[in-house]
Amino acid sequence: MSRLEKQPGELINRLNVIRFTFDGKPVEAYEGDTVGSALYAAGRRTFSRSFKYHRRRGLLCCAGQCPNCIVAVDGAPGVRACTEPVREGMKVEHLNAQPGLELDVMRATDLVGTKFTPPGFYYKTFIRPRKLWPVYEKVLRHAAGLGVLRKEQPEREWRTEYRRRHADVLVVGGGAAGRRAAADAAAQGDDVVLVDEGPVPIEPIAGVEILARASALGYFDGIVPVWQGDTLHQIRARRHVFATGAIEQPLVFAGNDLPGVMLSGGALRLPQLYAVSPGTRAVVATTSDRGLEAAATLHDAGVRIVAVADLRTERTAAARRLAERGIEVLIDHTILAAKGGKTVDGAVLGPNGVEGASVEKTFECDLVVVSGGFAPATSLLLQAGARTRYDAARGSFVLDELPPNVTAVGDVAGVDGAGDDGAAVAVPPPVSGAGHGKCFACLCEDVTAKDIHLSVEEGYDSIELCKRYTTVTMGPCQGRMCQLPAVRLMAKETGQSLEQVGTTTARPPWVSVPMGILAGRPFDPAKRSSIHGRHRELGANIKWAGDWRRAYDYGDPQAEALAVHRAAGLIDVSTLGKLLVRGREAGEFLDRLYPNRFSDLKPGRIRYGVISSDAGRIVDDGTICRIDDDTFYVTTTSSGAGAVEEWFSWWLADWRMDVQLTDLTQGLSAVNLAGPRARDILGELTDLDCSPEGFKYLDGKQAGIAGVSCLILRIGFVGEVGYEIHFAAAHGEHVWDALMRAGADKGIRPFGLEPQRILRLQKMHILVGQDTDSESTPFGAAMPWIVKLDKEQDFIGKWALEHYAIEEPATRLVGFTLANGYVPTEGSVILDGLGDPAGQVTSARFSPVLDRVIGMAWVPSPLARDGSQVTISDEGRTLEAHIQTKPFYDPDGEVLRS
């Protein structure tokens, strides 16, 4: 690696050599280098191939602004080599070139000529035959682009985090103006965060948190997300100071994209920060003193300046300082073309506004330094609500109005740099030297000056339409390099002023950001019952059920269901919602929330309830046990637990009754013990009289099981004699084990969610959300008995239910059986007499105890009676089903009550 002698501000540590690879070949760098500076020092000039034409592109800005040095690092595409610090062993690879960066077959698209890829080319060319578009698309996608993502991503090892930071003041930009603003605010006692994306370390400022090498991505309703390494800081500040600076602009001329054409800032950063000489013979083209000063600095660093073109008509002091070094400045001149193959080998200069071979001068060089003025980096400010206007003297869009609590300082506010006297900056022509070759307005998307011309010619003559048609400003640079050139070209083509053309909308993200940073930590929270470990030991098939991980079965759902009928089964139902409703008015509260009565429920008794909305639709269901006069124990569905608690507490907040609500869902576990031997098992474990008379159907009793106090509800959960046992979650496995031990000689089997669904379907117990939807009423769902319209208490849903009690619903929920053993897909369509869809199947299972297929479906009301037949259409299969309105198993509940 060739380096200059030690530079005063260099960032590299020459004592520490870092080794990495580029396209598999070893590269040596110093600590403090970027991938870009190290590769440049190693002699590399081509860093990427362009998006469309696969032209060679080299370092341009050396500040992470342009798209020219985008590479992949360790498999992650979209990394800018010029700002990416080198790390030992990193694997850097080029993008978008086949077979390699130096020989790219897709270069043909450039050589064949612009005719091949004008704007809208794909849509114009590949429109017919339409059928072939998928084939075209595959090829085109492969040809264009900025890298490839692997189709199958392994679980990422890269851990990213969000951090929320509240501050008084956020300063974006760590230049002189930003640091001053941060220090001033801190001095007044404000809590200040300063964000800077540059490579130069920032001296600590008292009272200021400095986030270095961190990029502000956008401004979202007062939150500024800042990407720093593995962290996304979400910063919310009361006041924002933007010190985002100004972005040096390129000039639009022929070959302005050749490797070796560099912005003056980039040409200076290489020697000053990394002691890398950008070239040996340089031609400089500038519109302000910036380029002249760069020429002087490069000269002093040993670069031979062969020619300098200054667009301005007056010789400034900077030009005279160059003359002292023996460098003559061509006044009122500009660059028309950069020439060369792999890199620049010459530059054509000419007087401004005059073209032709007679006035042009060609200079041999290996570096073209360009400075086309500066555009304030206003994007974040615009996102925050600022407005800009065109400033003819500066030749750029400058800040005009700022929203409250937002300030701009430094170059972005136009306080220094160009502007004060007329000679400070010249506004460049939209394009020069067009006769020499392609002149690029947009490097990201390969949009030439000619493409903008074609866009206007075809009618896309506003900047926003042109943007969408040509994709100018839509690439990785987000308009940094191309917004102003595109607006100038648009003004030229349409004859409008720049003010009239305006700019495109500034949108986030302002900086390319990996998706992983936005995604944050891979976070998949799961709820598990306190008995979960036992299910795993038993080899349960565990699946997601809402937020929960649940045992679907233990290997044989049919046998598990049969065990419940023949002996006993035990299922973990800890996921049920459990609410304690207490207080003097608890009974009345429930009377207002449910269509049936609870205030008359006797202590120790249980009643089923369906919650309806004020629109009369089923919201949830569950059982309610009155524990004492003031205390009700309410269970809800597993998936509805949170929503029911919100629903109850909402009405309670409104009604302000003497009621306390406690959500016990997470604190209590529950199991359901069911089957003909359930009574024996429970009797062995408690002192309770478990006889049919002593512990009746719908009794709720408190008793100890294996030393744990439990609430035992005798309900008809799965259709056999059954007890739902609720207890403190900490004792989950202990109670489970005690029940399984007591049942061991009685044929007990654990059963999962799938056999539970079979058993409940046999009883036509609805599953809210599966058998009902947001339109289902208790009347349609065959539960008219649950609605007590004669109840003196007004209740939620009463008025709507009064209406639905009279109006015949279009469809009703009924059971059906199928003869031939095929289980229809849930969601299959019920057809009416004309063969049109008229309902749907909501549940279907094979019932081992009944030895046939059973299900539930919404069918047209006239067909919703015993003995009628409906047609089910299941993806091309047609099935005849028999309607049944009473439960398939134990229709009169004799087993249940026994």
Add this chain to the structure above:
Amino acid sequence: MSFLLTCPNCGVREVTDFGYGGEISARPKSRPTLRELGEYNYFRRNRAGVQREWWFHRSGCRAWFIAERDTATNEVLLTELPADGDGGSSA
């Protein structure tokens, strides 16, 4: 949407901590006509400006409270626990 909201119990929190309960709409005082019932259930004023609305501190104390918010600017004028008659219900 992003702003800060002050829970009357817990204090200032990010809005993502809360659940939105919608604008406060008056529940009919007595048996409504079908049309009134439909309007209560399904129609919203959808005001662009200051409105009173329900919020739920879902990731916090799980209390419902009332906020006055400008829907056009997300400026929150006040938050408070409901007092009698605030929630718009008659029951």
